[in-house]
Amino acid sequence: MTTAPRRMGSIDVFRAITMLLMIFVNDLWSLNGIPGWLEHTGANDDGMGLADTVFPAFLFIFGLSIPFAIQARKAKGESKSNTAVHILLRTLALLVMGVFHVNLEHYNHVALLSRPVYQILITVGFFMVWLDYPTTVSKQRRFTWQGIGIALLTALAILYKGGEGDTIIWMRPYWWGILGIIGWSYLLVAGIYLIGNGRLGVLVAALIFFFGFNVANHAGWLNALDPVKPYLWIVTGGSSPALTMAGVVVAVIYRRLSLQGKEKLGWIVLSLLAIFMVLFGFATRPLGGISKIKATPSWTAICTGISIVCFVILIILVDIKGRKNWFALIKPAGTSTLTCYLLPYIIYALVTLAKISLPAFLLTGGVGLIKSFLFAMIVIALGGLLEKWRLRLKI
Secondary structure (H helix, E strand, C coil): CCCCCCCCHHHHHHHHHHHHHHHHHHCHHHCECCCHHHCCCCCCCCCCCCHHHHHHHHHHHHHHHHHHHHHHHHHCCCCHHHHHHHHHHHHHHHHHHHHHHHHHCCECCCCCCCHHHHHHHHHHHHHHHHECCCCCCCHHHHHHHHHHHHHHHHHHHHHCCECCCCCCECCCCCCCHHHHHHHHHHHHHHHHHHHCCCCHHHHHHHHHHHHHHHHHHHHCCCHHHHHHCCCCCCHHHHHHHHHHHHHHHHHHHHHHHHHCCCHHHHHHHHHHHHHHHHHHHHHCCCCCCCCCCCCCHHHHHHHHHHHHHHHHHHHHHHHHCCCHHHHHHHCHHHHCHHHHHHHHHHHHHHHHHCCCCCCHHHHEHHHHHHHHHHHHHHHHHHHHHHHHCCCCECC
16 A cells, blocks of 8 residues: 655645735725735736735645645545546535635625625535534435535525626626636646656646646737637636646655655755746746736746745745744644635625624724734634534535
8 A cells, every 4th residue: 555645734834824814815905005015916017916926825735735635545545536536526616616706796786685695605505515524423414414505505506696787697607716716727737646647747747838828828829729718728828727736746846855865955956946937937027927817927937936935945944843833823724724715705794794894093004904914813713713613624
């Protein structure tokens, strides 16, 4: 039987920090008078703020976890076909949640349920279907709750009304939402890893392909394929799979060198790769500039380089020097990540229903930033509490 790979604490910490930042930057919409470098840049701006680096970091971390997750399943004796089914079901879960979320942006007031109520109910449905049910819960009881959750989400999908004014439309993918993009990227990257048996050459070739596709898309070399684009295309023009595959490649390279006792060489190799990605990013800047909204090659590559540097620092800090306890307060964001991501959807909806509003001074400047940071910490604390009660999502 294959030996299960050693879990890297640095990945969990990296995921926790990224989720903390994601909750924080997602709350910045409620503030006024804050530094522009913290926020997303506009679609036509050539540049990026802190908020523009968070999602790509999460995609990169998702990629870091894939080799360890698949190898762990292999070590348990799970067949490749069963792992493939797991990948497909996990992808389906992310796509479903992503489509519901992106359609919230187009929710029409003429719908039977108000948007806050609808938002709470779909989140409750997500928990019922994808809860990490304890082993003490019988299969019959688990299937019953999951069945109720599926029925709830189905009913909510039927009741959905979107569009503006009198133009009513039903649910549609739009841009798939954050979770949907993660789902498509995961399907492509995990599928390649599984089919290629984790061979580094295959993974590097896939990484080059995704970056090349992203470059070709923005250079206009693929314009002849525009007629098929609405039906068959690589999500975000290859940008998101490139970020995810970069995480896979980095994880495989470092683990291979680490097993050979060459950790320092691993740091050097990854650091050189980070430098190359940043230089590549600036070299491709003429192709649409640095833009998260457009998912340009420049933004993709620079964010990949930043993520690699962060990972190397955390390897040294957490895995080598054993400073994982420094991040104990935000640990739930790394172990109950999806739970922490979904909790704000319930909190914002409850605040709206209760008609709670904060005074202006709590929503302005430095004080506002403290408010948003404390909000992120409260969400993570709630996620930790739910984790202790075995109420966390697992897909």
